Amino acid sequence: xxxxxxxxxxxxxxxxxxxxxxxxxxxxxxxxxxxxxxxxxxxxxxxxxxxxxxxxxxxxxxxxxxxxxxxxxxxxxxxxxxxxxxxxxxxxxxxxxxxxxxxxxxxxxxxxxxxxxxxxxxxxxxxxxxxxxxxxxxxxxxxxxxxxxxxxxxxxxxxxxxxxxxxxxxxxxxxxxxxxxxxxxxxxxxxxxxxxxxxxxxxxxxxxxxxxxxxxxxxxxxxxxxxxxxxxxxxxxxxxxxxxxxxxxxxxxxxxxxxxxxxxxxxxxxxxxxxxxxxxxxxxxxxxx
Amino acid sequence: xxxxxxxxxxxxxxxxxxxxxxxxxxxxxxxxxxxxxxxxxxxxxxxxxxxxxxxxxxxxxxxxxxxxxxxxxxxxxxxxxxxxxxxxxxxxxxxxxxxxxxxxxxxxxxxxxxxxxxxxxxxxxxxxxxxxxxxxxxxxxxxxxxxxxxxxxxxxxxxxxxxxxxxxxxxxxxxxxxxxxxxxxxxxxxxxxxxxxxxxxxxxxxxxxxxxxxxxxxxxxxxxxxxxxxxxxxxxxxxxxxxxxxxxxxxxxxxxxxxxxxxxxxxxxxxxxxxxxxxxxxxxxxxxxxxxxxxxxxxxxxxxxxxxxxxxxxxxxxxxxxxxxxxxxxxxxxxxxxxxxxxxxxxxxxxxxxxxxxxxxxxxxxxxxxxxxxxxxxxxxxxxxxxxxxxx
Numbered sequence: 001x002x003x004x005x006x007x008x009x010x011x012x013x014x015x016x017x018x019x020x021x022x023x024x025x026x027x028x029x030x031x032x033x034x035x036x037x038x039x040x041x042x043x044x045x046x047x048x049x050x051x052x053x054x055x056x057x058x059x060x061x062x063x064x065x066x067x068x069x070x071x072x073x074x075x076x077x078x079x080x081x082x083x084x085x086x087x088x089x090x091x092x093x094x095x096x097x098x099x100x101x102x103x104x105x106x107x108x109x110x111x112x113x114x115x116x117x118x119x120x121x122x123x124x125x126x127x128x129x130x131x132x133x134x135x136x137x138x139x140x141x142x143x144x145x146x147x148x149x150x151x152x153x154x155x156x157x158x159x160x161x162x163x164x165x166x167x168x169x170x171x172x173x174x175x176x177x178x179x180x181x182x183x184x185x186x187x188x189x190x191x192x193x194x195x196x197x198x199x200x201x202x203x204x205x206x207x208x209x210x211x212x213x214x215x216x217x218x219x220x221x222x223x224x225x226x227x228x229x230x231x232x233x234x235x236x237x238x239x240x241x242x243x244x245x246x247x248x249x250x251x252x253x254x255x256x257x258x259x260x261x262x263x264x265x266x267x268x269x270x271x272x273x274x275x276x277x278x279x280x281x282x283x284x285x286x287x288x289x
Numbered sequence: 290x291x292x293x294x295x296x297x298x299x300x301x302x303x304x305x306x307x308x309x310x311x312x313x314x315x316x317x318x319x320x321x322x323x324x325x326x327x328x329x330x331x332x333x334x335x336x337x338x339x340x341x342x343x344x345x346x347x348x349x350x351x352x353x354x355x356x357x358x359x360x361x362x363x364x365x366x367x368x369x370x371x372x373x374x375x376x377x378x379x380x381x382x383x384x385x386x387x388x389x390x391x392x393x394x395x396x397x398x399x400x401x402x403x404x405x406x407x408x409x410x411x412x413x414x415x416x417x418x419x420x421x422x423x424x425x426x427x428x429x430x431x432x433x434x435x436x437x438x439x440x441x442x443x444x445x446x447x448x449x450x451x452x453x454x455x456x457x458x459x460x461x462x463x464x465x466x467x468x469x470x471x472x473x474x475x476x477x478x479x480x481x482x483x484x485x486x487x488x489x490x491x492x493x494x495x496x497x498x499x500x501x502x503x504x505x506x507x508x509x510x511x512x513x514x515x516x517x518x519x520x521x522x523x524x525x526x527x528x529x530x531x532x533x534x535x536x537x538x539x540x541x542x543x544x545x546x547x548x549x550x551x552x553x554x555x556x557x558x559x560x561x562x563x564x565x566x567x568x569x570x571x572x573x574x575x576x577x578x579x580x581x582x583x584x585x586x587x588x589x590x591x592x593x594x595x596x597x598x599x600x601x602x603x604x605x606x607x608x609x610x611x612x613x614x615x616x617x618x619x620x621x622x623x624x625x626x627x628x629x630x631x632x633x634x635x636x637x638x639x640x641x642x643x644x645x646x647x648x649x650x651x652x653x654x655x656x657x658x659x660x661x662x663x664x665x666x667x668x669x670x671x672x673x674x675x676x677x678x679x680x681x
Contacts, residue, residue, distance in 0.1 A: 032487065032488070033487075044487065046487075046510070047510075048483060048486065048487070048507075049483070049487075064585065065580075065585065065586070065587045065588060128382060131382055132382040132383060132384075135383075136388075136391060136393065139393045140391075140393070228380075228381055229380060229381050229382040230380050230381075230382065230383060231350060231378055231379060231380025231381065231383065232380075233378070233583065239585075241381065241480075242350065242585040242586075243585070244480055244481065245480050245481060245503075245586075246481070246503070246586070246587075246679060246680060247480070247481040247483060248481040248482040248483055248486065248503040248504060248506070248507045249503055249506035249507045249508075249678060249679040249680055250678075250679035250680075253679075
């Protein structure tokens with residue numbers, strides 16, 4: 001309990017310091033930016049470039065557009081929840097594919113040697129180049145009565161970023177079971193499957209949790225970028241780009257959506273951390289091998 | 290003020306993260322139908338048994354720039370022609386002419402020079418109606434910079450968007466005898482007009498119906514009031530004689546052999562022009578239609594946009610949608626001659642004769658004339674729109 005109280009107070013302290021730093025810079029920073037040999041290095045501290053924290057926060061409680069009853073917080077909240085759903089779908093698909101590939105690669109060394117370079121290569125494809133392609137392929141896909149919904153393309157891009165760290169982390173984890181333990185399982189004539197579930201997976205958990213955290217934030221990035229790139233309506237990415245257009249006259253507006261995206265990322269990795277606590281609850285602390 | 294407000298603010302953050310967290314687990318609703326929000330379809334009229342499905346790909350999100358199509362949908366003009374039109378929004382990485390050439394849309398809205406570049410690249414697309422008869426591109430600068438014509442760009446920092454939206458600037462520079470590489474400093478411009486207001490850019494590229502309104506919606510920190518048109522000089526590329534044709538309806542060239550597709554295209558163009566005529570006569574009703582279709586832009590901004598877009602369409606001497614050969618030739622010759630910074634041009638050779646056709650729009654205008662729709666708008670008078678802060 002004390003640890004939780006400590007950690008949540010640290011969280012608050014972290015936010016307070018960022019806010020303090022922001023407002024401090026607004027006081028001391030140059031209004032029109034700092035230039036050094038004609039190259040601007042210091043950002044502008046004026047209200048258009050850096051609105052006051054309270055301006056941004058109070059923007060949440062004002063209507064999205066004049067004459068509408070919808071306050072901006074509810075728009076941002078529903079956008080965030082929409083993107084959260086897509087990210088979760090992307091994350092679960094990424095987990096399935098990532099863990100599946102890791103098991104396959106740990107079982108057959110030849111698969112590992114053949115596949116791993118391609119996995120690494122896949123991550124060098126720029127997401128913004130991939131996004132319109134996936135939408136276009138999805139639009140052409142019709143399997144029986146199944147019609148590809150547009151949101152699924154965004155989830156697929158989340159999957160694309162999520163599966164890689166999960167596959168690599170899990171693979172590393174599955175290989176981390178101590179040799180002596182593997183030999184013991186062999187001496188019991190344990191099947192490959194038994195060794196996998198009774199030994200390798202439990203041993204892999206410490207490697208899998210950080211990999212899942214990376215995968216979760218990757219899923220968020222993939223979904224938000226896909227939303228921006230393909231203009232998927234309803235998500236936080238779409239809100240960011242729509243509000244950014246109004247940054248000239250209403251600079252605080254775009255920040256409301258940016259904070260929504262940040263909250264989304266925190267929520268996703270928070271969910272993974274929570275599952276970590278639940279998973280590790282009954283696990284005896286390992287003595288170092 | 291700060292202490293209390295901040296405290297309230299943190300409470301807000303805490304509450305928000307709790308709510309987000311609490312709702313986090315419900316991924317089972319992920320299959321919720323989002324298509325309905327993105328693609329609105331019209332209900333067919335009663336006497337029409339099997340309406341023809343039509344997909345229209347726009348260049349950007351829902352806004353008054355596309356009001357005519359939304360009005361035709363909302364007012365049932367498409368349904369009257371037995372069409373069931375689905376309007377697909379554009380986005381950052383969606384190129385309408387490619388979507389059309391891919392067969393994922395039946396018609397697309399695109400600027401002429403960009404679509405011709407795609408056509409040169411092998412996309413078989415044909416301009417069947419030139420909706421915007423005039424170019425809406427401006428170069429906006431503060432009065433004290435004294436930039437009233439493109440000749441005065443010399444030595445100035447000129448903002449441009451790139452991605453094929455910058456060729457009127459280069460055409461104007463070429464016409465004024467300036468070298469884009471030496472005589473001006475070209476600055477890559479963002480979505481918003483902050484660069485102009487902060488002085489990073491002397492003259493910023495702006496559309497009459499969007500970015501120009503954005504500067505007029507911004508507060509002048511010196512006076513505390515909104516900027517007014519008196520604070521700026523505006524260079525219009527249309528007035529400079531280098532305007533290039535913009536929003537047009539493009540069709541799939543490979544399907545134009547098919548009489549059924551031509552029939553659909555004629556009906557679609559007719560109903561769309563009817564929609565634009567409706568928006569000419571009902572400016573605020575069209576603003577409301579666009580807002581109801583989910584535009585996030587403010588109401589006064591949207592009304593301004595509607596009014597400015599009308600100015601680009603009306604009056605249309607030869608009938609709305611008719612492709613004017615002189616303007617077409619000017620656009621295609623500027624596309625071949627105006628060199629950008631890298632020395633490139635939009636087109637390397639003149640577009641072939643099949644790049645546009647007036648057959649469809651002529652037939653469509655005849656249909657509208659028979660219905661008594663005014664397709665020239667000779668008596669059109671623009672309204673005066675007052676912008677409010679932030680476009681709200």
